[in-house]
Amino acid sequence: MEQNQIIDSLNWRYATKKFDANKKISAPDWKVLSESLHLAPSSYGLQPWKFLVVQNKETLKKLTPLSWNQTQVEDCSHYIVFTTLNKVTEDHVKKFIAKTAEVRGQQPNDQGLMAYQDMMIGDVVKGPRSEIGKWWSQRQSYIAMGFLMQTAALLKIDTCAMEGIDPKGYDDVLGLTGTGYETVAAVACGYRHSDDKYQTMKKVRFDTSDVIKFV
Numbered sequence: 299m300e301q302n303q304i305i306d307s308l309n310w311r312y313a314t315k316k317f318d319a320n321k322k323i324s325a326p327d328w329k330v331l332s333e334s335l336h337l338a339p340s341s342y343g344l345q346p347w348k349f350l351v352v353q354n355k356e357t358l359k360k361l362t363p364l365s366w367n368q369t370q371v372e373d374c375s376h377y378i379v380f381t382t383l384n385k386v387t388e389d390h391v392k393k394f395i396a397k398t399a400e401v402r403g404q405q406p407n408d409q410g411l412m413a414y415q416d417m418m419i420g421d422v423v424k425g426p427r428s429e430i431g432k433w434w435s436q437r438q439s440y441i442a443m444g445f446l447m448q449t450a451a452l453l454k455i456d457t458c459a460m461e462g463i464d465p466k467g468y469d470d471v472l473g474l475t476g477t478g479y480e481t482v483a484a485v486a487c488g489y490r491h492s493d494d495k496y497q498t499m500k501k502v503r504f505d506t507s508d509v510i511k512f513v
């Protein structure tokens with residue numbers, strides 16, 4: 299891909315306010331989008347998240363008033379709610395280590411893996427960062443959000459990040475209470491409506507030299 303194609307896709311993307319409810323993301327495109335979430339990086343690789351693709355129409359209807367009545371919730375093709383661990387647990391770290399051993403063909407009690415496990419537990423479960431585990435997990439999820447939105451833009455699929463929601467209300471509707479996961483934000487994915495006036499608005503960004511400094 300040429301450099302200018304990447305910049306074109308960054309300019310093409312905008313926070314879509316009005317989706318065309320008749321246009322749906324194809325299965326092959328959805329596969330790519332879901333891999334952009336699946337392959338997103340996270341600190342230590344711990345993936346403290348679950349991405350809920352809300353398909354049930356009744357559920358989406360309940361989420362709309364919990365989303366400042368924004369129409370994207372029901373009109374987009376795939377509405378993805380980003381949820382993260384409210385506390386990083388020893389079990390979660392052990393699950394990750396077990397997966398690592400499986401994928402990389404290591405013994406489950408491999409010395410290096412055990413040392414890595416103890417180090418992570420000593421940090422995010424019991425150590426200094428355990429106090430901010432919830433915020434730490436939430437921060438990771440914004441990386442996945444960025445991956446999703448840029449991958450979508452490369453495929454000419456529209457998105458809107460949605461923080462204008464009531465996370466606690468979402469937790470209730472989605473049955474998250476007691477699961478250890480809490481709603482952070484959402485991303486609506488689909489196709490812009492031809493009426494959406496925001497698509498022609500110029501991007502407002504501070505000058506590059508104002509925000510990027512070589513120091």
Ligand SMILES: Cc1cc2nc3c(=O)[nH]c(=O)nc-3n(C[C@H](O)[C@H](O)[C@H](O)COP(=O)(O)O)c2cc1C
Nearest residue numbers: 311312313314315368458459460461462463483501
């Ligand atoms: C984390 C985050 C949350 C956002 N929440 C909303 C939202 O709830 N509703 C909305 O219409 N736009 C939302 N936006 C879109 C921003 O307003 C938009 O990205 C910003 O104004 C820049 O415009 P652009 O994305 O069109 O370039 C959100 C963006 C981000 C990154």
